[in-house]
Amino acid sequence: MAQTRGAAGTSVVVKMERPDWVVPEPGAAAGGARAKGKNARQITWVLLLKAHRAAGKLTGAASAALSVAAAARRRVAAGRTDSDAQLGEGPVLRTRLYGCLRAFLVLSMLLLAVDVAAHLQGWHLAVDVPDLLAVEGLFAAAYASWVRVRLEYLAPALQFLANACVVLFLIQSADRFILCLGCLWIKLKRIKPVPKAAGKGSDDVEAGAGEFPMVLVQIPMCNEKEVYQQSIGAVCNLEWPRSNFLVQVLDDSDDAATSALIKEEVEKWQHEGVRILYRHRVIRDGYKAGNLKSAMNCSYVKDYEFVVIFDADFQPQPDFLKQTVPHFKGREDVGLVQARWSFVNKDENLLTRLQNINLCFHFEVEQQVNGIFLDFFGFNGTAGVWRIKALEDSGGWMERTTVEDMDIAVRAHLKGWKFLFLNDVECQCELPESYEAYRKQQHRWHSGPMQLFRLCFVDIIKSKIGFWKKFNLIFLFFLLRKLVLPFYSFTLFCIILPMTMFIPEADLPAWVVCYIPATMSLLNILPAPRSFPFIVPYLLFENTMSVTKFNAMISGLFQLGSAYEWVVTKKSGRSSDGDLVTLVEKQSKQQRVGSASNLDSLVQESSHLKKDSKRKKHNRIYRKELALSFLLLTAAARSLLSVQGIHFYFLLFQGVSFLVVGRSNW
Numbered sequence: 025m026a027q028t029r030g031a032a033g034t035s036v037v038v039k040m041e042r043p044d045w046v047v048p049e050p051g052a053a054a055g056g057a058r059a060k061g062k063n064a065r066q067i068t069w070v071l072l073l074k075a076h077r078a079a080g081k082l083t084g085a086a087s088a089a090l091s092v093a094a095a096a097r098r099r100v101a102a103g104r105t106d107s108d109a110q111l112g113e114g115p116v117l118r119t120r121l122y123g124c125l126r127a128f129l130v131l132s133m134l135l136l137a138v139d140v141a142a143h144l145q146g147w148h149l150a151v152d153v154p155d156l157l158a159v160e161g162l163f164a165a166a167y168a169s170w171v172r173v174r175l176e177y178l179a180p181a182l183q184f185l186a187n188a189c190v191v192l193f194l195i196q197s198a199d200r201f202i203l204c205l206g207c208l209w210i211k212l213k214r215i216k217p218v219p220k221a222a223g224k225g226s227d228d229v230e231a232g233a234g235e236f237p238m239v240l241v242q243i244p245m246c247n248e249k250e251v252y253q254q255s256i257g258a259v260c261n262l263e264w265p266r267s268n269f270l271v272q273v274l275d276d277s278d279d280a281a282t283s284a285l286i287k288e289e290v291e292k293w294q295h296e297g298v299r300i301l302y303r304h305r306v307i308r309d310g311y312k313a314g315n316l317k318s319a320m321n322c323s324y325v326k327d328y329e330f331v332v333i334f335d336a337d338f339q340p341q342p343d344f345l346k347q348t349v350p351h352f353k354g355r356e357d358v359g360l361v362q363a364r365w366s367f368v369n370k371d372e373n374l375l376t377r378l379q380n381i382n383l384c385f386h387f388e389v390e391q392q393v394n395g396i397f398l399d400f401f402g403f404n405g406t407a408g409v410w411r412i413k414a415l416e417d418s419g420g421w422m423e424r425t426t427v428e429d430m431d432i433a434v435r436a437h438l439k440g441w442k443f444l445f446l447n448d449v450e451c452q453c454e455l456p457e458s459y460e461a462y463r464k465q466q467h468r469w470h471s472g473p474m475q476l477f478r479l480c481f482v483d484i485i486k487s488k489i490g491f492w493k494k495f496n497l498i499f500l501f502f503l504l505r506k507l508v509l510p511f512y513s514f515t516l517f518c519i520i521l522p523m524t525m526f527i528p529e530a531d532l533p534a535w536v537v538c539y540i541p542a543t544m545s546l547l548n549i550l551p552a553p554r555s556f557p558f559i560v561p562y563l564l565f566e567n568t569m570s571v572t573k574f575n576a577m578i579s580g581l582f583q584l585g586s587a588y589e590w591v592v593t594k595k596s597g598r599s600s601d602g603d604l605v606t607l608v609e610k611q612s613k614q615q616r617v618g619s620a621s622n623l624d625s626l627v628q629e630s631s632h633l634k635k636d637s638k639r640k641k642h643n644r645i646y647r648k649e650l651a652l653s654f655l656l657l658t659a660a661a662r663s664l665l666s667v668q669g670i671h672f673y674f675l676l677f678q679g680v681s682f683l684v685v686g687r688s689n690w
Contacts, residue, residue, distance in 0.1 A: 125651040128519070132658045135526040142167050143665050179529035182520065189516040190536055192508050197544055199504055204547050206393035215396055217444045219350035237352075239269040239345060240328040240412075244315045245286070245336035246276040246308070250595045251454075252286045258339040260298045263346060270328070271300040274315045276308045310423030312405075313431075317421040320412075328412060335406040337595045339368075339452045347449045348409045359414030359441030360433070362391065363407045363449040369596070374558070375462060376455045378565050381548060381555045383455075388447065388551035395445030398496060400437045405429030407451035414441045424479060427472030434480055434497065438487040454595060459685065460644065461594040466569060467576040468591065473506040474580030507577060514574035517541075517567050518652055522659030522675060525666070534670045564681040571648050646686045653682030 147167065210216075241259055245252060259271055273290050277283045283304055290302040303319060310317065316333070319325075330349060334340060348361045364387040370380040394401040405428070415421075418435040425431050433443070456462040484497050521537065524530045545563040549555055555562070578584065656679030663672040 125648055125655065128523075129651050129655045129658070132522065132526060132655055132662075136658050136662050138167065138170070139526070139662060139665055174527050174529055178527050182523060182527055182530040186516070186520045186524065186530060186532055189512045189520060190532075192512045193516060193536065193540070196504055196508055196512070197540055199500065200544060200547060203389050203393050204550070206397060207389045207551075210392060210396055216448065217351055217395075217446060220354045236265050236268045237330060237349060238328040239264060239349065239409075240325060240331040241269055241271045242274055242316065242319055242331060242333050243271065243336060244274040244276070244312050244319075244333070246312075246315075246592050247279050247282050248277070248336035248592075248595060249279070249282045249285065251337045252282075253289055254339055255334065255336050256286075256289050256293065256300075259334060260293045260296075260300060261342050262340065262344060263342045266297060266299055269299065269345070270324075271298065272319050273300065273302050274319050275302065275304045276311075276315050277304070278308070310421075311426075313421045313423045313428035316428070317423070320415070320420060325412070330409050331412050331415070332409045333406050334451070335453070337453050338406055340407070341451070344449070344451065345409075348446065351444050351446070352409075352411060355442075357440070357442050358444055359411050359418075359436050360403060360443045361409045362395075362401070362404060362443065362445050363451050364388075364391070364445070364447055365404070365407060366450040366452050367455050368452050369454050369457060372455075372457055374561065375459060376457060377555055377558055378562050379455045379462065381552050381558070381562050382566075384552040384555075385548045385550075387445075391445045392447045395443055398493070399442040399444075400493070400496070401433070401443055401445060402501070403429040403433035403443075406453075411441075414439075417441070425472045425475040426468050427476055430473060431476050431480075434476065435483075437493075437497070438480075438483060438489060440489070456593055457596055458594070463569075463572050463646075464591045465593045466572055467579075470506070470510060470573045470576035471580035473502060474577055475583070477502045477506070478581065478583075507581070510570055510573035510577045513567060513570035517678070518570060518656070521671070522656055525659040525662040525671065525675070528666055532671075537674050538670050560677075561681075564678055565685075567678055568649065568681050568685050571652060575648075649682050649686035653679045653686055655679075656682060 141163070145164075147164075241262070243255055243259060245255075248255075256271075256273060262269065271293075273286060275283055275286050277286065287302050287304075290300055293300050305315060305318060308314065320331075325331075330352065332345070332348075344363070348363060351361045352358055365383065367376070367380055367383075370376050391401045391404075414436050415432065418432055418439050418441070420432075421428055422431055437443075456465055481498070484494055487494070516532075516536075521532055524532050541563055542559075545559050545566075549559050549562065656675050660672050660675035660679055663675060
């Protein structure tokens with residue numbers, strides 16, 4: 025107690041609180057008991073509050089899961105699933121793969137429930153079987169049996185498969201690293217194909233046609249209403265004597281209105297003095313290969329020495345022929361000169377940015393290194409110049425696969441023809457802007473090589489080329505880069521890794537899960553340094569696409585489903601403003617009237633197409649991707665019990681990426 029003096033001079037008694045650390049007197053025992061009871065009640069309320077918050081979080085997670093399921097049901101009801109996506113895979117193959125993934129998902133959820141129950145019992149993951157047998161109860165005996173089966177049967181088999189995939193992964197990574205070293209050597213030594221000195225006046229198209237060989241330009245197209253005008257305009261403006269080149273517009277359209285528009289565009293350019301012909305096939309036998317084969321059978325083709333192929337969305341620069349054709353001069357063994365691609369819409373969305381990373385590495389590293397050191401690479405199907413003699417010597421175009429460009433390249437290589445890749449000559453085109461279109465394209469690109477490998481394996485063995493060229497074709501070109509890559513990407517990271525969470529006796533080290541994939545992704549992104557901020561989405565998206573690539577590879581290798589179905593990649597008809605301005609200026613110089621739309625109309629048409637493409641988007645879910653997302657997320661939850669940090673984060677982010685793609689509306 026303390027006494028103070030108030031304002032009126034009276035004494036005021038103030039009660040001083042005793043600090044908590046002061047030892048109470050014996051007479052204060054009753055007060056201490058009351059304080060302890062109060063503290064106990066406070067602790068109880070705090071615990072109840074935390075329990076309430078935890079329950080709220082669990083309820084929120086459950087409600088989020090229910091909302092995802094409801095959204096999926098709405099998409100199925102209002103839109104379409106991948107069952108009608110027409111990806112070139114038959115219903116039997118699609119059903120089998122989806123059934124296997126669903127079985128893995130159900131099994132993983134059951135195993136997760138069992139492991140959580142065992143964890144709550146205090147049987148941590150490293151418990152021994154004898155210790156479990158000492159515990160009474162049916163669940164303990166069943167769990168002990170499950171642990172024994174894991175140890176004796178499942179773990180050895182899974183570890184063997186994991187080790188085999190890791191070996192393939194390391195071999196493929198070494199191949200990619202060697203390619204990067206080769207590209208670095210080319211950069212340091214400044215190695216590139218250089219044409220022999222041309223004759224006087226060869227750069228001037230007005231100097232005379234004697235220095236310019238006869239060139240046939242082909243534009244195969246099918247229902248390309250969005251891009252036909254700009255591609256035909258770009259080709260007709262090539263800087264080459266008009267008497268020395270002929271343009272063939274090879275139209276396979278089954279839409280009468282589109283065919284009429286293309287034919288009208290050809291007639292406009294004919295009136296301007298361009299040597300251009302329109303060819304239309306009613307029966308589309310052989311798809312693109314059949315179209316090109318039919319065009320090469322024309323009687324006037326014998327008057328031409330070279331043939332250039334441009335797909336319908338490609339817009340070559342005016343000097344394209346002047347930069348490519350001179351490389352044939354004085355080199356009678358060169359059969360193909362290939363230019364690289366550049367993309368007018370690479371920054372359109374995240375999907376096009378990720379595609380740009382892959383294709384930059386393909387051209388900058390794979391094509392350039394193989395062209396410099398091996399004189400061989402896969403023809404890209406467009407933006408390339410062929411010596412017609414090489415085509416005829418190799419057997420011409422064949423309709424036996426969906427990758428006719430790779431087919432003719434392999435056959436020409438077996439005949440001894442050499443290829444040149446020009447990394448500094450670019451031809452603009454566009455990338456698929458929707459996931460559905462990209463998925464269809466990748467299915468064809470990964471199914472076709474396996475079809476071709478089955479067909480030409482014996483021819484490679486019997487050919488007269490050297491041993492190392494045979495080794496490169498069989499092991500590197502086909503097996504390692506076309507078969508092993510999609511196989512281990514899908515099997516190792518989408519199946520084996522999540523299963524090791526439920527069978528912890530089999531293990532994947534952290535360097536396989538994180539460090540090497542990150543290093544390989546870094547190497548892949550080097551040719552496109554501006555895309556470095558997208559390295560993590562790129563790594564996750566490549567693993568996400570592995571299910572499509574693996575499915576296509578199996579389909580082509582064993583001829584399952586509709587492996588030979590050709591699906592034309594949908595175009596949006598994009599052009600850069602600079603290209604449109606250049607085209608309009610060139611048209612004004614030539615005083616062309618009505619032969620092509622002006623800049624304003626082209627830009628307006630492009631904006632209309634963009635709006636239409638957005639309006640026509642469909643709700644779609646992809647069941648295989650969704651099944652894998654739930655499998656990976658379940659495995660991520662299971663990894664928390666064993667406190668595996670890197671594995672948890674990889675499985676979590678990979679599962680989320682599969683979930684995003686599975687419910688994609690791109």
